[in-house]
Amino acid sequence: MVANPQAHSRKPVFWLAMCAGLLAFCVQSGELGSSDTMHRLQTAHSFWTSEPAVFPNEYPEFGVHGRGGKLYDWYGIGQPLLMLPFDIVGTGISKLPIFRDYGDTDPTVRNIFVTYSVNILVSVLTVLVCYRFLLMLGFDVAQAIAGVLALLFCTTHLHYTQNMMENNYICLLTLTGFCFQYEWLRCGSRRALLMGSGALGLNLLTRLTTGLDLIAVGGFLVLVLWFDREGWPADSHVRTGDRTQPVERRSTAVLLAYVKGALPIYLIFLFFDRLYQFYRFGNWTTTYVHYFTIEHRLQDPTLPTKYPWETPFHVGFFGALFSPEKSIFLFDPLIVLTIAVALWAWRRFNSSQKAYVIATLTLVFAYICLYARYTVWNGNFAWGDRYVSTAAEMAAFISVPLLLKSRAELGRAIWSLGVLLIAASLAIQLASVAFWVPLEIYQIEDLGSQFVIWLRFKNIVAFAFGKMEAWGLNTDAVTYDQWDYQHITCWNFMPFVLRRAGAAPRWVVDLAFGLWGVGIASLVYSTLKLVEVYRHMVDFYHEPEYQK
Numbered sequence: 001m002v003a004n005p006q007a008h009s010r011k012p013v014f015w016l017a018m019c020a021g022l023l024a025f026c027v028q029s030g031e032l033g034s035s036d037t038m039h040r041l042q043t044a045h046s047f048w049t050s051e052p053a054v055f056p057n058e059y060p061e062f063g064v065h066g067r068g069g070k071l072y073d074w075y076g077i078g079q080p081l082l083m084l085p086f087d088i089v090g091t092g093i094s095k096l097p098i099f100r101d102y103g104d105t106d107p108t109v110r111n112i113f114v115t116y117s118v119n120i121l122v123s124v125l126t127v128l129v130c131y132r133f134l135l136m137l138g139f140d141v142a143q144a145i146a147g148v149l150a151l152l153f154c155t156t157h158l159h160y161t162q163n164m165m166e167n168n169y170i171c172l173l174t175l176t177g178f179c180f181q182y183e184w185l186r187c188g189s190r191r192a193l194l195m196g197s198g199a200l201g202l203n204l205l206t207r208l209t210t211g212l213d214l215i216a217v218g219g220f221l222v223l224v225l226w227f228d229r230e231g232w233p234a235d236s237h238v239r240t241g242d243r244t245q246p247v248e249r250r251s252t253a254v255l256l257a258y259v260k261g262a263l264p265i266y267l268i269f270l271f272f273d274r275l276y277q278f279y280r281f282g283n284w285t286t287t288y289v290h291y292f293t294i295e296h297r298l299q300d301p302t303l304p305t306k307y308p309w310e311t312p313f314h315v316g317f318f319g320a321l322f323s324p325e326k327s328i329f330l331f332d333p334l335i336v337l338t339i340a341v342a343l344w345a346w347r348r349f350n351s352s353q354k355a356y357v358i359a360t361l362t363l364v365f366a367y368i369c370l371y372a373r374y375t376v377w378n379g380n381f382a383w384g385d386r387y388v389s390t391a392a393e394m395a396a397f398i399s400v401p402l403l404l405k406s407r408a409e410l411g412r413a414i415w416s417l418g419v420l421l422i423a424a425s426l427a428i429q430l431a432s433v434a435f436w437v438p439l440e441i442y443q444i445e446d447l448g449s450q451f452v453i454w455l456r457f458k459n460i461v462a463f464a465f466g467k468m469e470a471w472g473l474n475t476d477a478v479t480y481d482q483w484d485y486q487h488i489t490c491w492n493f494m495p496f497v498l499r500r501a502g503a504a505p506r507w508v509v510d511l512a513f514g515l516w517g518v519g520i521a522s523l524v525y526s527t528l529k530l531v532e533v534y535r536h537m538v539d540f541y542h543e544p545e546y547q548k
Helices: 012-029 035-048 078-094 109-136 141-154 159-163 169-187 192-205 208-229 251-281 288-299 313-324 332-349 351-371 386-397 400-405 412-432 440-447 453-462 483-487 494-501 508-543
Strands: none
Touching: 012 109, 012 141, 012 159, 012 453, 012 508, 035 078, 035 159, 078 109, 078 169, 078 192, 109 159, 109 169, 141 386, 141 400, 141 412, 141 508, 159 169, 159 386, 159 412, 169 208, 169 251, 169 494, 169 508, 192 208, 192 251, 192 494, 208 251, 208 351, 208 494, 251 288, 313 351, 332 351, 332 386, 332 400, 332 412, 351 508, 400 412, 412 453, 440 453, 440 483, 483 494, 494 508
8 A cells, every 4th residue: 555645745855856956957058048148147247346237348239328327237136136146156166276277268167157056946946836836736746746847848947947047037936926825825824925925026126027927926816715705626725734724705804914914025125126226227217128218219210119119019919829930839838738628627626726727827918918019029039938938837837737637527639639738848848958049040030930849850850960051051140140150050058068169178078978968867867766756646546545
């Protein structure tokens, strides 16, 4: 007989954390992944050194003038604060005698340390929060394991684990908000409310538009209350180790307690965001977009009067949904599975599962509408629509535990569709880390509109068999920027990037390949251990004693 699942619910935690950390280790390239992140790291560097946040030679391509005519970046302070301690340590490591001859060659020692440290940390914390949240939503241990693995391997979370934009940090903070504020609702823990609200407040420092995430979490709690009152099945308990209390039926009292506990925290973080804005630009009420627009109009007076919100709404809205370059259904196919399972098995969901599905799908819709008119509504140099992808992956990964939980109610067609979409999602996300993301963007400049996913698989096959030139994939645009050309014409993993750069000694490159191989082997082992735990728990849930 299998032991009680409550005793085993912590057993997967170690292997999930190991899997997340090893996956992040294996997919790193040593580069930050985007010019935006490079500038945010420079901003972090400026906090504790005499270097500026933006170097004069970068203007006018980058930077806006603020107080005293000083150049500043146009981002929130959230990600620079996250990277700050790692930047300090990484800078110290880069000055060690052993790296004297390596210098500032890309990837720099500082960048390597920052990318590995931050991405591994964020990935591990996300897994721990996600697993805890799935158990709280009423999924069993096996379903929760599957859900976490779906987030790691089958959503755009994998791509942004390699390319360190703000997305995964925002995902971590939003999931933390969902998790701990829901714990407060079910258990009455004031500490949980403070933690959840603090995470959502940090999101405001990262990107002010994550106020939508804050609203989504609040809406999730309201929906849970509403479904409970309507008599939908609620969770029997919240698996946090705390004693669960019945949810107060007077919704107004619950909402008042929520506002009293959460609103002051949100206002504190909003104040810090405004303080940072005042420090840079001398204004409490505007955002960087205002100054960004002024600078660009000075450089190009012919810009449209509505710039940077000149894009027709239908272009950005339908582009995020259906365009071959940016469609969320292509880059996060599991969102299709979420919708399909919800349509077929809605009555099987408990109140919190219903609320989460509605909240996250609404969040996706809200982000699409928010950015539909933006001049670069698709996030420009990014894998998929980076402004929407974080919300999309949160709506997508829940499909796998829902599919497993509702299998008995689903027909063969939906189950087969689910298996197909999971396999397709895994293949797409693995392909997303094979090359640096600008490759297809440059190719499309010469080839015209393309299905980016198909073009990525074509590039993988062509590069593996030495057919890039023969298949016409080494287009003129690919070679315009020599630094970019060097980085998009090799596999986007640390050992290959080091070998391509040619600055590191041969023994260092060989060591990197050796460590990478050990990391992959360890990742496979950790994943197999999780599969073993998954099967162990499935066997338990099918035992007659448990069924009773």
